[in-house]
Amino acid sequence: MQLTGSEIVIECLKEHGIDTVFGYPGGTILNIYDELYKHSHEITHILTSHEQGAAHAADGYARATGKVGVCFATSGPGATNLVTGIATAYMDSVPLVAITANVAVPLLGRDSFQEIDIAGVTMPITKHNFIVKDVEKLADTIRRAFVIAKTGRPGPVLVDITKDVTANKAEYTKKEPSIPKRSTSKILDSDIETAVELIKSARRPYIFVGGGAVISEADKELKEFVYKINAPVADTLMGKGAFDGEDLLYTGMLGMHGTKTSNLGVTECDLLITVGARFSDRVVGNPKMFARKAKVLQIDVDPAEINKNILTYSSIIGDIREVLQRLNDRLEQLEHKEWIDRIVELKNKYPLHYKPSKLCGPEIVEKIYEITEGDAIISTEVGQHQMWSAQFFRYKKPRTLITSGGLGTMGYGLGASIGAKLGMKDKLVVNIAGDGCFRMNMNEIATATRYNIPIIQVVINNHVLGMVRQWQTLFYGKRYSNTVLNDKVDFVKLAEAMGAVGIRVTTIDEFEDAFRKAIDLKTPVVIDCQIDEEDKVWPMVAPGAAISETFTAEDLEKKEEN
Incomplete structure (x- = not known):
């Protein structure tokens, strides 16, 4: 026709x-x-x-x-x-x-x-x-x-x-849509066999999971793979939820703001099995010092990622889920008790922690996790709040963290939360933002109210560009060039002007009450959380340093004392 x-x-x-x-x-x-x-x-x-x-x-x-x-x-x-x-x-x-x-x-x-x-x-x-x-x-x-x-x-x-x-x-003639097939043509039996032999011979294997595992919907196959190998698991920001963040074998994020356990564990491992991750600079730190004791086995659908940032010992090119299925079929149950004991020792020695004197970002994220029991979709903007959201919310399922990883787009999360809520109407959707990010596209609150899309917008408001200021504190002699946002913008009034509910909080008890109210209201709500401008994301690796050189506030204090 x-x-x-x-x-x-x-x-x-x-x-x-x-x-x-x-x-x-x-x-x-x-x-x-x-x-x-x-x-x-x-x-x-x-x-x-x-x-x-x-x-x-x-x-x-x-x-x-x-x-x-x-x-x-x-x-x-x-x-x-x-x-x-x-x-x-x-x-x-x-x-x-x-x-x-x-x-x-x-x-x-x-x-x-x-x-x-x-x-x-x-x-x-x-x-x-x-x-x-x-x-x-x-x-x-x-x-x-x-x-x-x-x-x-x-x-x-x-x-x-x-x-x-x-x-x-x-x-025009109607056609049935072509369903893309999983990429399997480049999965070679010889590569699978090499990988199996590497895994079987490893004494200290570590599994490193990236966004490719989420995209491939390989969480079930990944869990079987992890348990068969009996190896610890670290992830990237984009890999959150591919492996259960509550699992005992999970050690947290790797890289600049990764856990000490993951960073030190990967440094000590003898085989790093990388599943759908591209070794970005924020993960690797100094590439010459990255996983120096390990053979690197990289699994990725994109051949352009192999040997791009880190040289591999071996690789398998193909759809992650299909590759893991084939590996699982050929692997027998392995045990690495001494290695797991070492990782447990690191986890006990270096847990993520914070010392709130008043309301702070990690405490807010933990409270959101506690109230939702982890059953929520979290979107974020980019900066300190993003890292706290990655560290202190334990993602148990894939597609539950919606965040800009590669480009680091401030102003991303609010629009993304609207899309996520419309796609997953039965899920609670929370966008966590810093005040700097929220300013960029806060006009999308008007979109949420126009269609009554019941997102919860949490603004972790320290009145500065937090992550940039953190770098200025640590590496630029506390010269705070254009990072102070201490002006007269009132997010509560702005929310109300756009038809949303606005609530300002200064304590964790006030936040809990506001968040529970926001869930019950089923309408767009903006919660303005006042935190201290000096709060920082820990641990941290200095740009260009080895990830083994991860440090915390306590480490800095000891260094200054000496």
Whole structure:
């Protein structure tokens, strides 16, 4: 049947089971929005306060559900406002399809009103992108975009459609969506056998888990693998929840703000089994000193990650879940009692702790964990609160921490929490922010109230850019250049002005009361938590240092005394 380009866009979304789209209309995309209006009973559109919020919401939806997130924007500034969100998704391998519109084909290249080469702009930060100038190619292009976004290592795909294509007609025939297959073609039996022999011969194996294990939905296979090997487990920020944070074999995060147990344990291990992690600089520290006693076995779906940051002894390329299944089939039960005893000794000697003289970030995160019993989706912004959320909330299931790891996007979490809540309506969703991050996209509270999306926004408010200030304290002689936010902004009044409930707290008892009230209200709530500007994230590894050189506040005090 003959359909307009706009009708084809909507039908292709329906083919792929898309029920929620985030976006903001404008001139060149009006044809698509007009068609979307006719299908509002099938596809819910969330009008965000800003296009960046739409991209982050689509990203949060994708991370929480495992589905492809979709966002819309018009040409020019509408399209460029998506860029930070697209880059965030790219760095963390999130399946996203961004659909933008552009000026009509005759106007391209003429500096027309709101014309921008968004395909050129986003080329380095998308898995692939398209500009559609022929309506006959539109349906197949959109279908390809969804396949590319989900195949292998996921990522964002941009489809830019000229306005005349959205109005022109072409023949459309409905097709069943192509379901991407798990990447198994590069899993070699010889690599599996080598890995099995390495694992069997290791006396001090350590398992290091990254976001690839979450993306692959390999948590069951990972648990079996861990128990068969009888090895301790550390994770990255993106790997949270792939292995149960309450398990006795779990030792916490690795790297700059990882636990002393994980950092020292990986330094002592003789085999580091890396499952879907890319060895970022924040994890590795000094690469020449990283896991120097260990042979590194890296398992990853993306061959480009092998030997990119850390040289491996051996590797297996392929879907994480499939690789772990094959390894589990060939491994017999192993025991490493002496090694586990050593790790337990480190855990007992170096637990995560804090000494609150008044309300502080770790205490807030622990209280959220206690009240929810860990059954919540936590989204975060970026900074000290993000690290406290990683350290003191024990993620028991995958897709329960929604955070910007690779790009470190301040302003990400609020939009992402909206997307996560819409994707997982039965889950409690809490966005934890610092005051600096919250300022960036706090206008999305208006989005939450417009649709009565009952997110809980916790602002850990120290009136400074906390993580930057922490570096200034430790490495820049306490020269606090442009990191003090001690102004007259009132987040409670702002929340109320946007239609949300605002509550300010200064003690842990007040926070508990406010948080329980927020759960009961089932409406957007902003809790402004006043903490001390001197609070810091511990432990820490100085940039460029070996992760074995992790230190705490107590270590600094001893050093200064000497």
